[in-house]
Amino acid sequence: MEQKRDFINRLGLTDRKHMVVDGVEHVGKFNEREISLDTNMGLLTIRGEALHITHLNLADGNLVLEGRVDHMDFAEGKTTTGARGKGVLERLFK
Numbered sequence: 001m002e003q004k005r006d007f008i009n010r011l012g013l014t015d016r017k018h019m020v021v022d023g024v025e026h027v028g029k030f031n032e033r034e035i036s037l038d039t040n041m042g043l044l045t046i047r048g049e050a051l052h053i054t055h056l057n058l059a060d061g062n063l064v065l066e067g068r069v070d071h072m073d074f075a076e077g078k079t080t081t082g083a084r085g086k087g088v089l090e091r092l093f094k
Contacts, residue, residue, distance in 0.1 A: 007061035042076040
């Protein structure tokens with residue numbers, strides 16, 4: 001998959017409590033147990049407990065989160081915005 005932007009795709013995790021992600025283009029679902037991110041290299045889903053986004057700069061593609069990280073899932077080519085980037089109503093009324 002080709003990169004969508006010129007961001008570097010980088011992920012840093014310290015003690016499973018502090019995560020820095022570079023290359024973030026969009027934040028989809030987020031709550032204290034799950035955060036879904038579109039990155040320049042695909043979908044990243046982070047699961048854990050007490051997850052909080054402490055810094056977000058989409059212009060620079062940077063995100064910092066804190067909480068207990070239990071699981072990270074990478075999926076190439078999928079997005080947090082739904083099927084092929086269309087909204088629910090667009091998919092229902094083709």
